[in-house]
Structure formats: C-alpha cells, structure tokens
Amino acid sequence: MTAVMIIGIIGMALINFSFKAAGPVFIGDRQPSPGAREMIMALAPALLTGLVIVELAGPQWSDFDWTALPGLAAGGVAYVKGVPDLLSIAIAVGTTVLLRIAVAA
Amino acid sequence: MASTDSHREDWRQGFRTGAPLALAVGVLAMSFGAFASLQGWPPWATVLMSTTVFSGSAQFAFVTATSGGAGLLTGLAAAALINLRFVPMAAASAPSLHGGRLQRALEGQAVVDGSWVAAQRPDGTTNRELMLGATLVQWPAWVLGTAVGALLVPSADVMYRFGLDVIFPCFFLILLLDALRSRPDHRWIALAAALISGVAVLVLPVGVALILSAAAVLLTLRPLTRTAS
Numbered sequence: 001m002t003a004v005m006i007i008g009i010i011g012m013a014l015i016n017f018s019f020k021a022a023g024p025v026f027i028g029d030r031q032p033s034p035g036a037r038e039m040i041m042a043l044a045p046a047l048l049t050g051l052v053i054v055e056l057a058g059p060q061w062s063d064f065d066w067t068a069l070p071g072l073a074a075g076g077v078a079y080v081k082g083v084p085d086l087l088s089i090a091i092a093v094g095t096t097v098l099l100r101i102a103v104a105a
Numbered sequence: 106m107a108s109t110d111s112h113r114e115d116w117r118q119g120f121r122t123g124a125p126l127a128l129a130v131g132v133l134a135m136s137f138g139a140f141a142s143l144q145g146w147p148p149w150a151t152v153l154m155s156t157t158v159f160s161g162s163a164q165f166a167f168v169t170a171t172s173g174g175a176g177l178l179t180g181l182a183a184a185a186l187i188n189l190r191f192v193p194m195a196a197a198s199a200p201s202l203h204g205g206r207l208q209r210a211l212e213g214q215a216v217v218d219g220s221w222v223a224a225q226r227p228d229g230t231t232n233r234e235l236m237l238g239a240t241l242v243q244w245p246a247w248v249l250g251t252a253v254g255a256l257l258v259p260s261a262d263v264m265y266r267f268g269l270d271v272i273f274p275c276f277f278l279i280l281l282l283d284a285l286r287s288r289p290d291h292r293w294i295a296l297a298a299a300l301i302s303g304v305a306v307l308v309l310p311v312g313v314a315l316i317l318s319a320a321a322v323l324l325t326l327r328p329l330t331r332t333a334s
Contacts, residue, residue: 016188017210024202042321047183053302054173
C-alpha cells in the first residue's frame with residue numbers, strides 16, 4: 001500500500017505539473033480545437049457530479065444517509081443565492097447536524 | 106514607474122483575494138487530511154501529497170478511487186481526468202505569463218480554480234500578479250490544513266455526528282454550481298454523469314464508477330456533429 005501511495009503521489013504531482021505547464025510552454029498563444037476544448041471543459045462538471053454521487057453513495061450505496069441530502073440542498077441554495085462558499089458549506093453541515101439530532105431524538 | 110505601482114497593487118490585490126480563499130481551502134484541507142487518514146493514509150503521505158499536488162478535487166478523487174477498491178492506474182486516471190481542465194485554463198493564461206519556458210511552466214502552476222477565475226480580465230487576458238498572489242496565499246493553507254486534519258483524525262462517528270462527512274460533497278457541489286453558472290448547457294452532462302455514476306456504483310468499485318461518470322462528456326459530441334454537418 002505504501003508503494004501505491006508513493007507512486008500515486010509522484011504520478012499525480014507529475015501529471016498536475018505537466019497539465020499546468022503544457023499550455024504556457026508548448027501551446028503559447030495557440031488554443032486547442034473548439035471540439036477538444038469543449039470536451040475538456042465538460043469533464044469538470046461530469047466528474048464533479050460523479051464525485052458528489054460516489055461520495056454520498058459509497059460502495060454499493062452502503063454509505064448513503066438521507067439526512068445529508070437536505071443539508072446539501074440547503075448549502076447549494078445558499079450558494080446560488082450569493083452566500084460565500086465557506087458559509088454555504090457551514091449551512092450544509094449545520095442543517096445536516098440538526099436533522100440528525102432531530103431524527104435521533 | 107506607473108507600471109511598477111500597478112504591478113504592486115495587483116500583487117496586493119492577489120493576496121487580498123487569496124486570503125478568504127485560503128480560509129476555505131484550510132478548512133477543506135483539514136477535512137481532506139482527516140478523510141485520507143480514515144482511509145488508511147499515514148499523515149506524512151497525506152501532507153506530502155498536499156505539498157506536491159495541491160489539488161483538492163484530484164487528491165480526493167485519487168484517495169476515493171484507491172480506497173474504494175480501484176487500482177493505482179484507475180486512481181491516477183481519475184485524478185488526471187478531473188485536472189484535465191487545467192490544460193486549457195493554463196493555455197488561456199499563457200500569453201500573460203513572463204520569462205522563458207521554465208519560468209512560464211512554474212508560473213503556470215499558479216493556475217488553481219479560485220485564483221484563475223479571480224484573475225480573468227474582461228478582455229480575456231489574465232492578471233498574472235493577482236493570480237500568483239492569490240495562489241501563494243492558498244498553498245500553505247492547503248498544506249497546513251491537511252497536516253492538522255491528518256494528525257487530529259476525528260473518528261468516523263465524530264465525522265457523522267458533526268456533519269463533517271457533508272463537507273466534501275458540498276464543496277464539490279459548489280464547484281459544480283460554479284461550473285454550471287458559467288455553462289448552463291452543461292446541466293445535461295451533469296445529469297447524465299449522475300445517472301451513470303449512481304448506477305455504476307451499485308455494481309462496480311467507487312473509483313471505476315467515478316471514471317465512468319466522465320463518459321457523460323460524450324454528450325458534447327452531438328452539437329459538434331450538428332455544427333460539422
């Protein structure tokens with residue numbers, strides 16, 4: 001497992017450095033084609049959605065806890081309404097905690 | 106002289122912009138450090154990762170994937186895919202960076218989501234000093250926060266009772282909302298990714314389900330095909 005960690009860290013560091021250096025070093029003023037750019041930019045929302053889902057679900061949906069959903073909804077709505085990101089996360093956490101206390105009582 | 110003063114003010118503005126971002130980054134880093142420790146990562150490895158990678162979403166994706174039963178390559182693929190957005194972002198900033206290839210490569214490392222967005226000028230150029238300043242403030246906060254989280258390591262029960270398990274999904278939700286705010290048409294991609302990952306995680310390891318959610322970008326081929334025809 002330690003080898004996986006070390007190789008993973010080195011690999012991620014190299015990948016991250018390469019991605020951020022590639023444009024400034026090689027591309028310069030040229031830009032990727034519109035199609036490639038569109039697909040690359042679409043990766044972020046796709047993977048962010050995937051991260052939200054798998055983080056909530058866990059393996060075979062075994063970690064899913066419905067009390068997190070109203071909390072996330074409250075945080076999301078707060079952010080859309082202009083509340084700063086950190087405070088929106090605090091709202092999500094607070095809502096979830098209150099709901100869990102209410103359910104446990 | 107006026108240009109020097111302007112650059113100094115841009116640096117100051119970068120530090121000011123980075124300060125609140127650093128606070129948020131520090132809190133998220135604590136959550137990441139604790140999460141990684143609960144997945145079996147020793148503090149030194151978690152801190153080393155934050156020091157050298159400095160990318161919350163990629164780090165979280167890698168730890169999620171490898172601890173969810175996926176292999177090293179799947180974890181690296183997940184991290185790489187999620188950070189692929191930095192290629193066009195850094196390329197877009199390239200004309201605003203200074204120096205030779207090495208210096209430009211190093212300056213390109215300042216491209217992180219919050220700093221890059223804050224440094225974009227209406228004319229499409231990047232405020233180099235602002236971006237560098239904002240990132241320089243956030244990096245130590247990310248490393249320090251990771252160390253605190255990795256060393257304190259709240260138990261799974263504490264994470265649940267205090268709602269700390271909601272921090273990362275909410276962080277990603279906020280990044281997603283930001284992405285959809287600038288590109289509302291990507292909501293269909295997000296919806297498809299939710300369906301794909303939701304079904305996939307029922308039968309596949311978490312990391313593989315995460316990678317499969319990237320398949321939703323194939324939806325972007327439709328309008329391109331139409332345009333081409």
